[in-house]
Amino acid sequence: MRRLAADVVVVGGGSTGAGVVRDAAMRGYTAVLVDRSDLAQGTTGRFHGLLHSGGRYVVSDPGSATECARENAVLSRIQAPAIERTGGLFVSVPGDDPGYGDRFLAGAAATGVPAREIPVAEALRREPRLNRGISRAIEVEDASVDGWQLVWGAVNSARAYGAKVLTYHPVTRIDIADGRVRAVHCHDQRRDEEVVIECAFVLNCAGPWAGRITDLAGLPPVPVIPGRGIMIALNHRVVNTVVNRLIYPTDGDILVPVHTVSVIGTTDVKESDPDHLPIPAAEVQQMLDAGERLIPGFRRARAVHAWAGSRPLIRDDRVAADDTRHMSRGMAVVDHLTRDGVAGLLTIGGGKLTTYRLMAEHIVDAMGDQRGERRPCRTADEEIPYAEGSRHYVVTHRLADREADRLDDQIVCECELMSRRMFTDLLHREPLATLDDLRRQLRLGMGPCQGGFCAGRAAGIAVTERVVDAERATGLLRLFLKNRWIGLWPILYGAQVRQTALDHWLYAGTLDIEHLPTPDQEVVR
Amino acid sequence: MRDVVVIGAGLAGLTAALRLARAGRSVTLVARGVGGLSLAQGTIDILGYTPERVLRPLDAVAAVPPEHPYAGLGPDAVAAAVTWLRDELGSELLVGDPAVNLHLPTALGALRPTALAQPSMVAADARGGLTYAVVGVRQLKDFPADLVAGNLARSTAPDGGPLGATAAWVDLPARPGEADPSGLTYARSLDDAAFADRFAVAVRDAAGAGDVVLLPGVLGVRPGAGRRLAELIGRPVAEVPLLPPSVPGLRLADALRARVAAAGVRILLGSAVTGFTADGDRVATVTVAAAGGPRALAASDFVYAPGGFESGALAVDSRGAIAETVFGLPLTAADAAGLVGPRYWAPHPLFEVGVRTDAAGRPVAGDKVVHPNLYVAGGILAGPEPWREKSGDGIAVATAVRAAAMIEGGAR
Numbered sequence: 046m047r048r049l050a051a052d053v054v055v056v057g058g059g060s061t062g063a064g065v066v067r068d069a070a071m072r073g074y075t076a077v078l079v080d081r082s083d084l085a086q087g088t089t090g091r092f093h094g095l096l097h098s099g100g101r102y103v104v105s106d107p108g109s110a111t112e113c114a115r116e117n118a119v120l121s122r123i124q125a126p127a128i129e130r131t132g133g134l135f136v137s138v139p140g141d142d143p144g145y146g147d148r149f150l151a152g153a154a155a156t157g158v159p160a161r162e163i164p165v166a167e168a169l170r171r172e173p174r175l176n177r178g179i180s181r182a183i184e185v186e187d188a189s190v191d192g193w194q195l196v197w198g199a200v201n202s203a204r205a206y207g208a209k210v211l212t213y214h215p216v217t218r219i220d221i222a223d224g225r226v227r228a229v230h231c232h233d234q235r236r237d238e239e240v241v242i243e244c245a246f247v248l249n250c251a252g253p254w255a256g257r258i259t260d261l262a263g264l265p266p267v268p269v270i271p272g273r274g275i276m277i278a279l280n281h282r283v284v285n286t287v288v289n290r291l292i293y294p295t296d297g298d299i300l301v302p303v304h305t306v307s308v309i310g311t312t313d314v315k316e317s318d319p320d321h322l323p324i325p326a327a328e329v330q331q332m333l334d335a336g337e338r339l340i341p342g343f344r345r346a347r348a349v350h351a352w353a354g355s356r357p358l359i360r361d362d363r364v365a366a367d368d369t370r371h372m373s374r375g376m377a378v379v380d381h382l383t384r385d386g387v388a389g390l391l392t393i394g395g396g397k398l399t400t401y402r403l404m405a406e407h408i409v410d411a412m413g414d415q416r417g418e419r420r421p422c423r424t425a426d427e428e429i430p431y432a433e434g435s436r437h438y439v440v441t442h443r444l445a446d447r448e449a450d451r452l453d454d455q456i457v458c459e460c461e462l463m464s465r466r467m468f469t470d471l472l473h474r475e476p477l478a479t480l481d482d483l484r485r486q487l488r489l490g491m492g493p494c495q496g497g498f499c500a501g502r503a504a505g506i507a508v509t510e511r512v513v514d515a516e517r518a519t520g521l522l523r524l525f526l527k528n529r530w531i532g533l534w535p536i537l538y539g540a541q542v543r544q545t546a547l548d549h550w551l552y553a554g555t556l557d558i559e560h561l562p563t564p565d566q567e568v569v570r
Numbered sequence: 571m572r573d574v575v576v577i578g579a580g581l582a583g584l585t586a587a588l589r590l591a592r593a594g595r596s597v598t599l600v601a602r603g604v605g606g607l608s609l610a611q612g613t614i615d616i617l618g619y620t621p622e623r624v625l626r627p628l629d630a631v632a633a634v635p636p637e638h639p640y641a642g643l644g645p646d647a648v649a650a651a652v653t654w655l656r657d658e659l660g661s662e663l664l665v666g667d668p669a670v671n672l673h674l675p676t677a678l679g680a681l682r683p684t685a686l687a688q689p690s691m692v693a694a695d696a697r698g699g700l701t702y703a704v705v706g707v708r709q710l711k712d713f714p715a716d717l718v719a720g721n722l723a724r725s726t727a728p729d730g731g732p733l734g735a736t737a738a739w740v741d742l743p744a745r746p747g748e749a750d751p752s753g754l755t756y757a758r759s760l761d762d763a764a765f766a767d768r769f770a771v772a773v774r775d776a777a778g779a780g781d782v783v784l785l786p787g788v789l790g791v792r793p794g795a796g797r798r799l800a801e802l803i804g805r806p807v808a809e810v811p812l813l814p815p816s817v818p819g820l821r822l823a824d825a826l827r828a829r830v831a832a833a834g835v836r837i838l839l840g841s842a843v844t845g846f847t848a849d850g851d852r853v854a855t856v857t858v859a860a861a862g863g864p865r866a867l868a869a870s871d872f873v874y875a876p877g878g879f880e881s882g883a884l885a886v887d888s889r890g891a892i893a894e895t896v897f898g899l900p901l902t903a904a905d906a907a908g909l910v911g912p913r914y915w916a917p918h919p920l921f922e923v924g925v926r927t928d929a930a931g932r933p934v935a936g937d938k939v940v941h942p943n944l945y946v947a948g949g950i951l952a953g954p955e956p957w958r959e960k961s962g963d964g965i966a967v968a969t970a971v972r973a974a975a976m977i978e979g980g981a982r
């Protein structure tokens with residue numbers, strides 16, 4: 046057993062927890078972030094990739110619209126390399142009420158969301174694949190954001206302020222005595238060791254799992270209702286700007302260019318278990334129909350991957366309706382002192398990735414209130430350091446990198462232009478990582494071939510670099526292929542069927558992966 | 571008008587074209603791409619797993635279930651077809667006994683069963699007590715020597731005996747400043763005797779302990795380099811096929827295509843067949859997308875060897891409808907729903923879907939022949955996932971030989 050102590054333990058390494066640990070550390074609290082798995086693999090790794098301009102909410106939810114617009118500007122300033130300034134368009138396709146555009150513009154003016162109607166011809170010039178029948182187009186400041194880069198940036202910043210980050214450390218228990226939080230117990234899965242962190246505060250940022258964390262503290266249930274949404278990535282950018290339908294928010298109304306792909310989404314279906322989020326065939330069809338309305342021919346484009354995430358919505362009757370101090374639209378901080386008589390525990394739910402910094406500000410403020418102190422939040426003022434500097438992401442950046450090192454480095458993942466050095470640098474920094482953990486930072490295996498060529502290479506390099514042995518490398522490779530498949534089989538049509546057959550010829554046919562010496566136990570992390 | 575149009579330039583199409591041309595038929599071979607042969611592992615599989623490891627492939631062929639593509643052929647026909655191919659290509663390219671599988675290390679370190687292999691590979695055939703000196707080339711990213719050696723060392727030979735392996739690397743650019751060559755580029759350099767000598771010295775100096783030196787499958791685009799290297803290295807050498815571009819696969823494909831051309835087959839590569847015309851139930855012409863507009867090719871008989879899902883001959887649309895893309899042939903399933911599932915390692919029945927035939931190899935709807943002069947061969951046939959059972963090559967050769975024989979015999 047290992048013992049640690051901190052002012053505050055942040056549970057959950059999604060965008061919310063990452064923002065919270067940074068904020069707390071910047072305010073001078075000693076902070077430990079724990080996640081049951083890797084950083085940003087929960088909802089934050091399964092979202093749509095949109096840095097909202099606020100446009101989506103100008104009519105339906107003006108408060109959120111204003112928050113999004115402000116945070117969009119803040120994040121663009123403090124973590125530019127995680128963000129591509131694609132710009133966005135709201136367009137009326139045939140059948141949409143063109144009158145909605147007027148409400149939209151009025152709402153935008155009222156909420157402070159920059160928006161400007163542009164001629165249809167101009168929209169079609171910018172995005173030639175758009176439905177030629179659109180009747181209106183409004184330009185907004187939507188952007189595309191990499192949730193992994195965002196989280197790793199925030200977490201690295203927190204570390205620089207002294208925070209500790211423990212991944213693969215699920216919380217197993219929260220000790221409460223005399224009406225106060227005393228300690229968090231977690232299990233270090235990679236060393237199979239119990240870790241106890243003594244602390245006065247626990248900030249529960251476990252997203253859709255937040256209710257399970259309060260259960261571990263023995264509190265009355267906090268009802269979290271996971272709202273599942275699916276997304277589908279096409280193998281290239283059918284648009285270079287974010288394209289939204291100019292209608293009241295609904296399913297499948299947004300297409301986001303993210304890195305080399307474009308992503309259509311999403312749906313919203315109540316689920317009971319955030320660990321088992323299906324990608325139902327009917328919803329896949331619904332997304333393809335939605336894509337077809339924006340981009341005729343969408344169904345004939347190549348889909349490479351699908352995923353599902355779940356919104357962490359809290360519906361809690363025990364919180365008084367007028368207790369809105371730490372709530373803003375779409376997000377809620379539950380103070381378990383007023384709710385349950387337990388000091389030192391706060392739960393946050395709802396929100397968006399776009400407003401993650403603001404959510405963190407709210408919950409850390411709430412902690413300050415309980416402590417009877419007000420240390421100012423500085424997260425909006427300070428740029429998060431990135432190796433790439435302060436420039437916004439551009440989709441061609443890896444081509445430029447490649448141009449520079451093409452004579453002295455190898456490409457391990459051709460689809461995403463990931464070089465051997467990029468891979469080995471991260472591998473040595475994260476020697477306990479799975480290939481999926483590395484993928485989320487490097488985009489290994491996320492392009493059209495879905496790991497067909499690069500995954501085996503990556504496993505091989507890990508052995509050559511003496512980071513893992515052959516048995517673990519084989520297990521990691523098996524795990525990676527199995528995990529890629531989760532997002533592949535639901536969209537197996539068109540050219541991706543051909544790719545998948547080729548990948549099977551490679552792994553089963555040429556390499557005979559199925560008949561490597563079998564592990565006693567499959568590698569799971 | 572030709573006697574026969576063969577569609578497809580993979581193992582099945584090339585085999586059918588060569589057999590027919592040798593039998594005196596006038597043959598046009600038309601294909602969109604080069605087929606799987608040149609991308610694949612460069613050996614000839616008959617049957618590797620049922621799903622247990624197969625030691626004697628012809629015995630296993632005799633025991634396949636009735637819906638298997640081998641079922642209508644039987645072990646003798648399969649043996650005859652594969653033996654013909656081996657003798658046709660000669661012992662510079664293919665050796666082995668169709669009745670006995672070899673078990674050759676892969677570039678992940680698995681032991682892969684196959685019936686015939688190239689002479690540059692067979693020294694690695696796994697048997698108890700054998701030890702491998704695995705040597706990687708820093709410039710070649712698809713042969714991870716440490717992983718290969720690590721996995722071989724944890725493996726048992728099919729005879730139950732232990733295996734051993736060591737790993738080592740050579741750092742030898744084929745051309746100055748080339749950090750990331752394809753296997754093909756490297757192989758071209760090894761066709762040059764001076765570079766091959768330097769390579770051999772480097773390998774000899776670097777290799778660790780082991781009975782057989784295991785090298786990446788890039789030992790020359792032309793056959794024969796392996797033998798020379800073994801002499802210089804002073805130990806038996808075996809090359810391991812890599813991911814595409816696969817040099818051993820190219821060697822087989824090049825040799826077979828050269829023979830097809832030499833036999834007088836007219837070859838139209840880069841030409842997709844997009845449709846056909848019928849005369850009653852007979853196929854009259856196939857339509858070829860050619861520069862300057864579509865062109866009709868007429869023939870008395872047609873062999874359709876377009877491969878399966880990997881070549882695009884079988885396709886699934888976004889609503890899950892499965893179709894054969896040129897003739898619209900009936901398939902064993904028309905809807906992909908439920909045919910792929912969430913478990914990666916489980917069978918995926920989608921890839922078992924294909925065309926069923928009569929005993930002559932003609933597509934059937936129910937038990938009715940669709941076109942009496944259309945024969946199919948190779949990957950388009952319905953059957954178990956070929957990459958799992960390692961049967962694609964044997965099925966391609968044997969069904970192509972059958973199609974040719976039926977046309978030669980004038981089966982109607």
Ligand SMILES: Cc1cc2nc3c(=O)[nH]c(=O)nc-3n(C[C@H](O)[C@H](O)[C@H](O)COP(=O)(O)OP(=O)(O)OC[C@H]3O[C@@H](n4cnc5c(N)ncnc54)[C@H](O)[C@@H]3O)c2cc1C
Pocket residue numbers: 056057058059060061062063079080081082083084085086087088089090091092093094095096097214215216217250251252253254257258272273274275311312353354355356357395396397398399400
């Ligand atoms: C379909 C969909 C699309 C979306 N699209 C967008 C978008 O385009 N733009 C936008 O701004 N927002 C979007 N959102 C919202 C946004 O993704 C989420 O609000 C945000 O990612 C939530 O982050 P989080 O940190 O709260 O939760 P999560 O990212 O889910 O993090 C919770 C973490 O808690 C951890 N955890 C769980 N149990 C334990 C335990 N016992 N011990 C330790 N750790 C534990 C989990 O492993 C997980 O990492 C979308 C949401 C969905 C569902």
Ligand SMILES: Cc1cc2nc3c(=O)[nH]c(=O)nc-3n(C[C@H](O)[C@H](O)[C@H](O)COP(=O)(O)OP(=O)(O)OC[C@H]3O[C@@H](n4cnc5c(N)ncnc54)[C@H](O)[C@@H]3O)c2cc1C
Pocket residue numbers: 547550551553554555577578579580581582583600601602603604605606607608609610611615814841842843844875876877878880881882883896947948949950956957960961962963964966
């Ligand atoms: C990477 C890889 C690894 C492999 N590994 C193995 C293995 O381990 N074991 C094994 O037994 N087999 C393996 N194979 C498969 C094997 O080599 C054969 O490809 C397979 O058995 C089928 O052969 P085929 O000739 O029927 O089809 P293919 O080789 O797919 O050839 C089809 C031909 O038809 C052409 N074609 C298709 N449609 C049209 C059209 N409309 N018009 C004109 N031409 C058309 C194609 O361009 C191509 O020339 C592998 C294949 C690949 C790609």
